Each structure stands twice: as structure tokens, then as C-alpha cells.
Amino acid sequence: MSAFEELGVCPEIIKAVEEDDWLLPTPIQAESIPLILGGGDVCAAAETGSGKTGAFGLPALQIVHESLRAAAQAAVVSMKPNQASRGCTLDEAARDLQICLGDGERCSCADSRGWRGVRGTAPVLAGKYMYEVEILSPGLVRVGWGTRLGKLEIGKDENSFGYGGTGKKSWNGRFEDYGVQFGAGDVVGCLLDRSNPDRGTVSFAVNGRLLGEAFVLPPALRNSALLPAICGKDFDARCRFARLEFPVEGFAPVANLKACDDARCLAGETPGKSSAGVQCLILEPTRDLALQTFNCLKKIGRYLEAPSIRVALCCGGDEREQRGEMAKGPHIVVGTLQKVSSCIHRGVLSVKSLKLLILDEADELVKFDALSEILKIKRAASVGSSRRMQVSLFSATLHTDDVRRAVEALTERPTWVDLKGKVTIPDTVHALICPVFAHEGMPFKSASLGRVEPKTDGIHAPSAALPRHSEQFASQRVKEIKPHLVVALADAFKMETCLVFCRTNLDCDNLELFLTSCGGGRKFAGKAESGKENPYSCVVLAGMRSQEERNRNLAHFKAGDVRFLICTDVAARGIDIHELPFLIMTTLPDDPDLFFHRVGRVGRADRMGLAICLAATSPEQMWFHRCANRGQGCRNTRLVKEGGCTIWYDETACLKAIEDRVGGPLPRMDAGNFSCPGIVDPLGVLGDSAGDNIRKRRPGASSETGEGATRRDASGAPGPVVYGKARNDQNLLSTMKHLQEISGAVSELEILEREMQKQFVTLAARGI
Template sequence: MSAKDQLKQLAQGVEIIVGTPGRVEDFVKTGKLDLGRVRFFVMDEVDALLSQGHFNLLRDLYKRMPQEDPAGRRLQVVVCSATLHSPDVTKLAETIMYHPAWVDLKGMDSVPDTVHHAVVRIDPTRDTSRPSDARWWHQVPAYARTDDVHARDNIKPQRQSKEDLSEGVKRLKYKYLLAAIDQHQMDQAIIFCRTKLDCDNVERFLQTEGGGAKAMVNGYTCVCVHSDRRVPERRENLQKFKDGEARFLICTDVAARGIDVKGIPYVINFTMPDEKQNYVHRIGRVGRADRMGLAISFVATVPEKVWYHKCPARGKGCHNTRLVEQGGCTIWYDEPNLLSEVQAHIGVVIPELDESMAVPHHEYDGKVVYGEARDKNKQQYAGHAALLAPSVAELTSLEHSAQTSYLQLLTSL
């Protein structure tokens, strides 16, 4: 909906406003939206909002709302998040909430029994995928474009400088991506990338590898979903993935929120997530409805230099490859450390696969078919719904109380 149409509705008077932080802030600052009578302030997916740098904005919006109404009732603040106990969410709660009550529907993060997950080490110093050349990463096709972080570093495959190896990781991940897809004959998978640029590059690589976007038969059909794609395109791409017209959905953590596709058999973490909580959120896309799923994560053995935009343009047109501490927009990404944090968080050591990507059957409960319902005779466990039943009942009660309070508030105005 256009801003003009939204303003028309505001002028007619509304009881509930739903909007992005940027649009709400714009209307407030231009005097189009008055927050002087707000009684409920709800922030959904608050961890994503905070990761996008909206802490100060949310705090400022909160300060514009009356903390109490004439009857002495306090402003009600609700935050919802898949990673509720992250430090950022806790900090926000301590800043703007008065004696908050925490309702945790998940408990401690854990990996369901229906999800097999493994890591693959990406080592540009001694790769064995092609024995004839221990470091063949420089032979990756030209259409395997990387993020241009090392565009000015005069990369030379025969060296092993920090920059050379970082670029090697970026190129090797394309080859390992194809190896994982081909080994498991993946007919449907979600591929998670760290940035929107990475998503675009992976989409281009798979399309080209399969014969091009206009090929009559493309073995690597894929679609991309992220915030730089227009809403109609995102909807169309998601529908293509759901309908099976595209085998692979490529997206960022933020874009994947709210996406619900049943029966997904595979997830590939092209890059480890920045936050350990997002690991469980990502791989939880598979293994639903008691169907088996496999999640494979690529973990570089050496630091990788990546974009970390702090510039006002948030990366658009930015080519400042200096490190953040030097006034630039890049950081050194340490995936082994991120993996250690994930393992400590979920309390397990994640098994590793070699370059063949084959999953040893003895690692689990016999041979399984990913995407299919598992053999319940091999392993019984309490269903996810049963485990959540007490928390859902509590949430239902809280929701009823909130709705009742809202109706009482309306009748008292």
C-alpha cells in the first residue's frame, strides 16, 4: 500500500496501526501520526529489528507514547522473537519495559530428532576434492562471482596470504554447494546466505551452472528472496518454490522469517549465521511434521573477509573494503568460532562430513529418506505439539486477558 493510501486511512481514524519502523518513524516525524493515545506497543520479530540497527528508533518511538493513561494504567509493551533471550532483546526489555513477564514457548534451543545436521570444512590450504591439484579453487568458473571484497587485493592462487585464502573460501563454497546438491540429489532445499549480495551471486551461479535462466531444462532452478527484491517478485518466487517450479530457495535470515513451506528435506548454510540462535532457526526449516531432514553447513577453516556495512547507504554503492576499525565496511569472519558457539549453545558436537558430502548411515538410526516420514518403529519420542501444549495453553490465557483488557479500555474511553 502506498504512503498516500495509508495517510487517507489514518485521516479517517484507526484503532490499530501495523507498520515497519521506518514508515512509522517517517509519519511521526512529519506530524502525520500522533502517538499520544497509544496504549499498546507491540514489536514482532524484534531480534531482526535490532539486528538491523533499530534499537534507538524503537526507543524513541516508545518515548513518544504516554507511559500512563489518565486512569493510571501503564503503557503495555509486548515483544515477540524466535530468539527471545538474546542479549539485544534483553537490553531492549530492560530499557523500555516495566517488570516484564517472559513467556517462553520454546525453552532451551535444541535440534529435533527428525533433523540430521552436519558441517563440512572448507579448507583452501589443502583441499582434496581434486587430488591432482591441492588448491584448485582458482579454477572456479568466472560466473562463480564473489562479493568483490578482495577486488583490489591482486589475488594470486600460488600465494597463501590471508586475503588469498579468504577469496579461496568464497570460491570453494560454490564447488561444495554443487557437491552437496548432487550427492544427495536434492530436489528441494533452502540455501541460507549471510548477505543479499551473496544471495544474488549464488542465484546467478546455479542458474548458469544449469544452463542459464532460459534453458528448457535447468538442473539447478532457483529463486531468490530478500529485501532488495520487490514484494511482487518475492511472492512470485516463493510460490514457484512451493509449487516445485524452482528447486532451490536462496535467502537471508531476515527474509526467511515468516516463510512456511511444508516438507522441505534439505537446508544448506552457505555461510554460518552471525548469531548462534539463528542456527537452530535455520535448520528447523527441515524435519517438520515428523519428516526427516538434513542440514549441511559450510565452515571455513580460515578467516574470511566479509562486508559489514556501517555506512549511511547500508552498502548500496559502497566499495570501502577497509576494516570497520579503519573506517571501512568489512570484518574478518571467524566461522570456526561461530561453530563453537553454536555447539555450546545446543550442547552437542555437530558431526562432520568429508568432501564427498555422504552421510554415514551408522551415524544415525539406519538409512533414511530425507523429506519422507521417518520409521517410528526405530525411535519413539514425544510429539512436538505435546511438548508445547502447556506453553500454548498459557499463551492462550494471556491472549484472552489481553483482548479482554483492550475491550475494557475501549469502553472506558
């Protein structure tokens, strides 16, 4: 039994999430899914990366699907009773390649090495139906029923039921004695009784002799359509879907399936027919996050059918394409508040049938007086309807005054699911501070030093032209040091992929130019067959880039085509990048909540992550544009209080605010060798062990036991941690143990090889 099944999730969604390795629900999913399925309003807060999208996405898909199916069933019942049946044949699209079909009822397979199968086309949801299989050859045959999600080798999973010629019935891989054996010349009847919605049964007959009840349908399959199915080895058989040789009283041939019992009729809605409105609306703060949620819902709902779910994206871009999607009558719409509101006001999107409103990243959505616009959407959906709309709010932080006002205005007696509690850094993340000293030079080694000078934001002249003890000198030195530090950290930790946060779009552009120059000056222009052609390849995800470019850049980074993704907070909020190991903040945020959102990009799905924060020990003068053109061509370097567009930014104060929220100081890295005792030692200067290397880390010591305690091996030493990989990956631990065992021998081989090369060169020079 799946863990998601205990939450009330339907089998079609369970199959989709388990294929994506969602084997266990996260705490926020375990708490929120039953509450949303129960129909109540929910306000949920959990740390970033805890699976909030799944917490509202799974129940939203199921609620909409159940609502659509109920409406379709009501429409089917109202059909004329004499409406023609759609019949039943063997399905060309649901067979193994080794199966040969003929005249829609004959099937054969000459392969004796494995079980090969085929399904019929009639999906039975209700009623009492049967079909027969005449065995024409001595091969092994198994007959029965299965869902579209089941294996073609019926009886081997929880989605199919089989009865074989050896006198065994099978379900979910369990074989039990049943009935009699059958073979060539026999006719096997397969009977399905779904007349009682609470207790469906499967039974069989051989040559007209009823063998009794074989299976009772499990609760998980009571809403799933079952289709005729047959499989075997080296067999030849003929299915009889219409004309039965041994009919059973009360059971109709499956070819005569009534429309009200046929799942195909429930899926027969044509595009545009649901133009009465959308059933579920999910609002996101940014286009990128809306696209991510849209793709997630499409993936999770891919097995929902009879009827299928139409999900549409409404967040700007191609106006004609999105208007076309709205015209098809989507059941779920994911979009940004501004675009959704515009579509509603122009009549492109109807919310008259809206049942479920979800606010993702609610703390960000309700900023800047956006609550009034959300209330307009709710009022528009409630006009002329007595139906109560279900509202859910999700975010990493739900305790701000803006969010509390939104909860009071939008919800009715909501259930609070607060798994955030005290703000903490996930235990899968090592968050370290790397101090930047303006007056102490650059104590670290970087491949960029002496080769490339970074372009800064232009507030100051180059540091060489400024008085050494002035505030402007310290500010400019910080701007010059940080890009070199990014390169040094990436090389020291051998970061194959890294997310880099910058404060402004201009900072993103300058860092992109610097990294590209460090790698030879060739800017990333798309995936190359030879891999990353620039060792410091990078792309930008920032607000000033076009949506098409942002989508393309994010896709390239996720695919591993580039090494660095440079982004701003707004563009990267909520973005999920699978197994992201490293993150660098070039500037600490002035809002502690943003710090936790950034840190949450790594350490997701129980993978370890390293977040390095560059923190200047002296104030830095930065742009803070208040001008009408928002910085375009602005060169007013005076302070804001003097009518200009700059501020003095104190990262020391930002760090103190963050540490106050965390409840303690964050670990500091050595500014020269990037080591932090007990956590990281990329260059091996601490000498923890002879086998230490760039990719091996040791978690900090802990005196506690239990979930947060440090893992230790048999000798009592902390276990190795590899960023981007699961903490308890046994294969990884075994590999690391083996590497440690052979590290001494490899070191000796390296010394021997070096000595051999020296001797060879010496002897060659002597002419020997």
C-alpha cells in the first residue's frame, strides 16, 4: 500500500508521483493533502524545499478530476438509453510488440521466452459484463481484467487480475489455487460485476462452469475503469466480446457496454465545452514559478482520464497562444496575479465555476496592495452562486501582517498547518559565511587574478585611483574582490553546477561578463556536442531578460549545459532545481526571509547542499534607483537622501539580522583556504584525513543524538557528505568507503609514477 494512498490520493496520481521517486509524502504533504481533500480552507507554512507544490498540486488535481467525473456521469445518465454502444476490440495501441492481432478478436504470440499481453478497448466503470476467450493452441494463457495503468502481463501488479491455465489466480504478483486448469479447446469466461459501487468482483468460468468469486476489487480501484486483458507465452486465442458461447445470466457481453457504464463516454467532452469557467485557480508571484508549477501539474496529472484534466498557463508571453488555451476551456489555470486579473476583466477567462483558489508563495503575492485584486477575483467567482469557494495559502512564511490580513479576508475558519516553527536552516544545508576584507587584499588563490579585472557598477572609480583609507576605496575593493572570490570558490570546491545570487540585474550582467571572460571570452550560445566549451559557462535568470531567454537559460542549467546560473531574488523565487549542490550569495539580503528562500534552493529532497554567503566587513555603496526610468542611463551617484540613487549597504547589519532569526552565529570560512573546521576543507589544509578530497565533506560535530545528529561510522568518525546527493545513500557510502580504503595505494602509485618519469627523463638526457 502506497503511503500516499493513506492520505486519500487516487491511484492515477500515485502512479505518476511514484515514477518520479516520490515514495513518501513530506510532512507538509502529509498534513495538507487530507485537509484540502476534505474541503476546508488551509493555511500552510513550511520551509523552502519541503514539497509545498505537491501539497496543493495533488489534491487540486484530484478535486477537479472528481468534480468533472461526477458531472460527466450525470450527463451520461441523461443520454438516451438506446444510444449505440462503442463496442470492443483488441487494442493495437495497448499490446506488446510480439503480439499479432487479427480481425479485432484474434491474438497470437510465437515468443516462448516471456509473457506478452494485449488489452481490449472497452473500459468498464459500472454494471455486469463478461467476455470469453477460446484457447486455440497448447501455449500458456492468462485471462482477466486490468486498468490502463496496469502491466500487460496481467496479475503481476495491483492494477490487474488474472486467471491462468495452470489453475492459478493472480493479483499483485500473488498466485493462489483457483478453479481448474484449462488448455487448447477450452472456452474461459471472464466476468466483472460492478453493479454495487462499494463491492466490485471478478470471477471466471470454464466451458460454462462458474468457478466462483476470484477477486474483490480493492478500494483504490473502485473508480478506475477495467478493460479485458489477455497474456501468455507461445499461444493462440480468440476473444469473444459480442457473441458468447456460454452466456451467464445477468452479465451482458462487454461489446454491448452501455454509455453510462463506459469510461470513454466520460472522456468525450470536446474542447471548449467547459467554457463555463475554470475549476481551480493557482496564483504565483512570478512567471518562472508559474511555469514550474504548470509543468509539475501536467506531470502529476498525466494518468488522469475519463475525463482528462486540461491545465493552462496564464502569465504573459505569446498572447495569441494563451488566448487559444483559454478558449479550449481549461479546468485548472496557473498564472501570475496581474495576467490572470487582466484575462478575467477582458472576459477571456471565466471564474463562474471556480471551486478552489490557491495562493502559492502567499507572502510575496499579497505585497504591494495585491490583496484587493485577489479579493476582486474571489468576488467575481461568487457572483450569483451560493457555493463556498475553498481557499488555500502556502508559503515558507505566513506570519507577516500582510498575510494575516489576507487570511482573514479570504478564508473561513482555516486550518493552520505550521511546520515552519522557528526559522531554521534545513539540516540538509551547510550555510557558511565567507568574509570579504576590503583592506587585506585577496588571501585566496583564483584563476582570474592578474588575468581579468571585473567590471563593477560604476558608482566609484577603480580602487587604485581612490584614497586607501576612504569609505569609497573599501566599497570599490569589495566590488572588485567578490567576482574573483566566486571563481576561487568554484574551483576550490570543483563546483560542476552552482546557483549564484546577485542583488541587481546590473550585477548579474557584470558577473556574467566576468565569468565569460575568465573562460576565454566565448559566451554560451547553446548546448554543444563537446560539453561545456567555456570552463566558467554561465547564463542569467533576471527580470530584465525576456521570458523566452529566461526559460531557455533555466532549461540549459537544469540540463547541465552550463556551470553557473546567475539570478536575482525575484526571478529565482521558488525555482526547484533537482540535486543542486552549491549556491553562492554575492551579497547578503537585507530581508532575512529572502536569505532563507535563497538557502532553500539547495538541500532539497533530502540532498545535501552547500550555501556560501559572501559578506563584506565594511559598508558598500550600491544603486537604489528612485528615478523615473528605474536606472536606465542613470549616473546619479548621490545618496537617496541627497536626491540621488545610491545607498550605503551594511552587510554586517544584514548578517546580524539573519543570525538573530537563526538564533545563533553562522559558521565562518577561512577567507584564504575556504576551510571551516568540522564542516568543509576543500584544499585539505586541516588534515582531517589522508583520504580527504575536494568532493568529500565532513558534517559538523554534534553532541545530540537522533535525527539531527551527525552520522558516524564504526570507528566513531563523522560519515562523509557529498553535496547534491542524499544523506543516507548506501551506494554512495559504500563507494566512499572503498575510495578511502584505496586512497593510500593510489597515493603510493602517484609517487612511483612521478619517480619513474623523473628517472626516464634523466636517463634519456644521458643518452641511455
